[in-house]
Amino acid sequence: MGQELERARGSFARRSWADAHAAFVLADAVEPLEAADLERLAMAAYLTGRDNEYLDVLERAHHAHLKSGERARAVRSAFWLGFRLIMRGETGRATGWLGRADRLLEVEAGECAERGYLLLPQVEQRLESGDFEAAFDAAASAAAIGERCGDADLVACALHQQGRIRLLQGRVGVGLGLLDETMIAVISGQLSPLVTGLMYCSVISACQQVYAIGRSREWTAALAQWCEGQPDMVAFVGACQVHRAEILQLQGAWPDAMEQARRACAGSQSTNRQAAAAAWYQQAEVHRLKGESRSAEEAYRSASRLGLEPQPGLALLRLAQQHTDAAVAAIRRTVDCTTDRMKRMSLLPARVEIMLAAGDVPDARQAFRELEKLAQGFESEVPAAIAAQAGGAVELAEGNAQAALGSLRAALAVWHRVDAPYAAARARLLIGLACRALGDEEGARLEFDAARSVFERLGAAPDLARLDALPDGVAGGRAHGLTVRELQVLRLVTGGETNRAIAARLSLSEKTIDRHVSNIFAKLHVPSRAAATAFAYQHKLV
Numbered sequence: 001m002g003q004e005l006e007r008a009r010g011s012f013a014r015r016s017w018a019d020a021h022a023a024f025v026l027a028d029a030v031e032p033l034e035a036a037d038l039e040r041l042a043m044a045a046y047l048t049g050r051d052n053e054y055l056d057v058l059e060r061a062h063h064a065h066l067k068s069g070e071r072a073r074a075v076r077s078a079f080w081l082g083f084r085l086i087m088r089g090e091t092g093r094a095t096g097w098l099g100r101a102d103r104l105l106e107v108e109a110g111e112c113a114e115r116g117y118l119l120l121p122q123v124e125q126r127l128e129s130g131d132f133e134a135a136f137d138a139a140a141s142a143a144a145i146g147e148r149c150g151d152a153d154l155v156a157c158a159l160h161q162q163g164r165i166r167l168l169q170g171r172v173g174v175g176l177g178l179l180d181e182t183m184i185a186v187i188s189g190q191l192s193p194l195v196t197g198l199m200y201c202s203v204i205s206a207c208q209q210v211y212a213i214g215r216s217r218e219w220t221a222a223l224a225q226w227c228e229g230q231p232d233m234v235a236f237v238g239a240c241q242v243h244r245a246e247i248l249q250l251q252g253a254w255p256d257a258m259e260q261a262r263r264a265c266a267g268s269q270s271t272n273r274q275a276a277a278a279a280w281y282q283q284a285e286v287h288r289l290k291g292e293s294r295s296a297e298e299a300y301r302s303a304s305r306l307g308l309e310p311q312p313g314l315a316l317l318r319l320a321q322q323h324t325d326a327a328v329a330a331i332r333r334t335v336d337c338t339t340d341r342m343k344r345m346s347l348l349p350a351r352v353e354i355m356l357a358a359g360d361v362p363d364a365r366q367a368f369r370e371l372e373k374l375a376q377g378f379e380s381e382v383p384a385a386i387a388a389q390a391g392g393a394v395e396l397a398e399g400n401a402q403a404a405l406g407s408l409r410a411a412l413a414v415w416h417r418v419d420a421p422y423a424a425a426r427a428r429l430l431i432g433l434a435c436r437a438l439g440d441e442e443g444a445r446l447e448f449d450a451a452r453s454v455f456e457r458l459g460a461a462p463d464l465a466r467l468d469a470l471p472d473g474v475a476g477g478r479a480h481g482l483t484v485r486e487l488q489v490l491r492l493v494t495g496g497e498t499n500r501a502i503a504a505r506l507s508l509s510e511k512t513i514d515r516h517v518s519n520i521f522a523k524l525h526v527p528s529r530a531a532a533t534a535f536a537y538q539h540k541l542v
Contacts, residue, residue, distance in 0.1 A: 002027055005037065012040050015193070018232035020044040035064035035073065046084075047193060049234030055084060075101045075114040080194075082121070116145030116154045123161050127168070136165045153195040156185045160199055164206050168342075172210050172379040179203045180215070187222050196226065197236035204243050209342045211382035213418050217247055238268030238275035245282045252421040252458055258286050277306035281313065288317050289422070291461030309334065312350030319354050320462050322507035327354045335367075345374045345383060352390040357485065359515030361397050368394045385414035389427055396430060399481020399523050401437035408434060425454035429467065437481060480539065481523045487541065489516045494533040494542050 008023030021044035027033065033041060038061035046054035062077035078101035085094035098121055105114055119142040126135035139161040146154030163178030185191055186199045200223040207215040220243045227233060227240050241264035248257035264279035284299035296317050300310040315330035331351045338344050348371040355364040368390045375383035389411040395404035408431045415424035432447030448467060455463045470484055482490065492502045499517060503510040517529075526532045536542045 002030060004030065005033075008037070009040070012044060015230050016232065017044050017047045017230065021048050021050070035061050035068060035070065038064055039077070043192075043194060047230075047233050047235045051084075051088075055081060058084075071104055071108050072112045072114050075104050075108070076117060078104070079114065079117045086121075111145065111148065113146060113149040113151035113154050116142040116149070116151070116158065119145075120157055120161065123158075123165075127165065132165055132169050136162055139165065152185055152190045153192050156182050156191055156195060156199055160202060164202070167206055167210055170341075170377040172212075172377075176207070176210070176212055176215065179206060183219060183222075193230075200226070201236060201239045201243075208243075208246065210378055211380050211386075213247075213250070213382055216243070220244055220247055234267065235272075238264040238272050238279065240264075241267070242275055242278045242282060245279070249282065249286060250418075250420050250423075252454070254286050254290070254458055258283060261286070273306050274308075277303045277308035280306065281308055281310060284310070284317075285313050288313060288320065289462070290459050291320070291465075293317060293321055312347050315354060316350055319357055324354070324358050324512050325509045328358050328360075331355075341374055341377070345371070345378070345386075348374070349386055349390050352393060356393055356397050356483070358512050359485070359519055361394065361519060364397065365394050381414050382418060385411040385423075388414075389423075389430070392427075392430055392434070396434055396437070396481075397483050397519075399437075401434040401481070404434045405431065405438075421454050422458060422460065425451040425458075425460075426463070428454075429463070433470075433484070480541070482520060482541075486516055486520050486523070489513060490520050490532060490536055491542050493517065493520070493529055494536050 004023050005027040008020055008027055011017075011020035011023055021041065024033065024037065024041040024044060027037070028041065038057055042054050042057040042061060045051075045057055058077055058081050062074050062081065065071070065074035065077060078097045082094045082097035082101065085091075085097065098118070101114070101118055105112075105118060108114075119138050123135045123138045123142070126132075126138060139158045143155050143158035143162070146152070146158060159178055160182040163175045163182060166172075166175030166178060169175075182199055183203055186196055186203075189196075191199065200219065204216055204219050204223065207219065220240070223236070223240045224244060227237050241260045245257045245260035245264065248254075248260060261279045261282040265276055265283065268275040268279060280299050280303035284296045284303060287293075287296035287299060296313075300314045300317065304310045311334040312331060315327045315334070318324075318327040318330060331347070331354050335344065335347050335351055338347060348367050351367040352364045352371065355361070355367065368387070371390055372387045375387040378384075388407040392404040392408035392411065395401070395407065408427050412424055412427040412431065415421075415427060428447045428451040432444040432451065435441075435443035435447060448470070452464065452467055454460075455467065466484070469488075471487060488506070489502060492505065497505070499513045500510050502508075503513045506513070520532055521527065524532055524535050526535050
């Protein structure tokens, strides 16, 4: 065995991927590598971010296996070629390689792990068609083949598919249990580097989709440790950094979240478009929350250019910019075009917030009802808290402050348990408004002060501005069910301004102001602008 080849294999075993890659390339230049070493070179190329080289070398390994009569190993190489091409969106080539793998396996006698691997694409096809049970059965068959053949990679892939299927069916507890079992194999080091990275990324994403925050944090910390132990690895680092950014943002560590997102963006632009897009979106979210509108818009656009839908963040940015009609149009379009229940769960809270700001309380109430129903299927306290907070905001807009308080305090308790300070502060702002509407001005100020301290620490400028715009206690703290925006509109109405003039002053559409005025009349039980003006002065609302 040549010295360079010996060094390459040693570096590969130590997971020194850059050294392994360089040494295998040198050894290959001296004498063409055999199939097993070509597989190692392909893996080192993939992990160091050389995606095209990975495909080229893996194709060489496939032909080398065929030449030596190792048909099953050739099938496996073809499978991984097809899998990677699917991930790259090259469907034609992917289908060709998977078809070749199927054809080669037809003449292979006896059971082998490769038969299980070729079931995995069938699982995904059945998932796409909505046949969940057929997909689950195919994944179970693949797992059973993996068990019989002693192939830990295959078992993990199939088990994780079963977990994802159960999550999609709303059986969250069962699904998370299957994903936890998958992760036992991952963190124990039983799997190949490629499958280890794939399982980390897919399982963490699945946990985040169902708001399993504790598991997301646990597995992301494990992924970070795994990546840090391989400093020259590129392939999965960007995805890890995005996951860390999402968790740091939730925990209120916004500068650290931004740093992780920027690093993910810089390291993934040429190797992982999906991770790069997610990193841009994450940067946009932090910019939006801090009131940095121009930077947020640029980052949302960058995410969109890489293929990621920039909603609901972009619609919420338009709302913060007081472009309410644009926000309404964007969130309606996105929600109406989305059928996936998990994605709708992430969009509906924004629809509630935007429609309340636009004065369309019935639409907000309808969005909340769907959100509440979806949350019940997640078997998790976080979706329930999201729905409770949205419901509290709707109750406030409808003048039901007492009902709002119960929902908002339930949400606040969850935000404290999961260490989500920004969400907690937003809940406390609404609780303060409910207290004020019930005449408890001291309670309102306590809630506002608690919210302010968090917003100041985080640098949440738009939320601070919203707090500063709140009127002082009026009529013993009673606002008669009017929202902050409605009080603002009412004061302009009492000044004799037309709806068109109010719309221009507040940078809203005249249609939105019409809705606000209609809501004011309904809540104050008055028939006209003159009667609303009289009511406002009589009850010291101005």
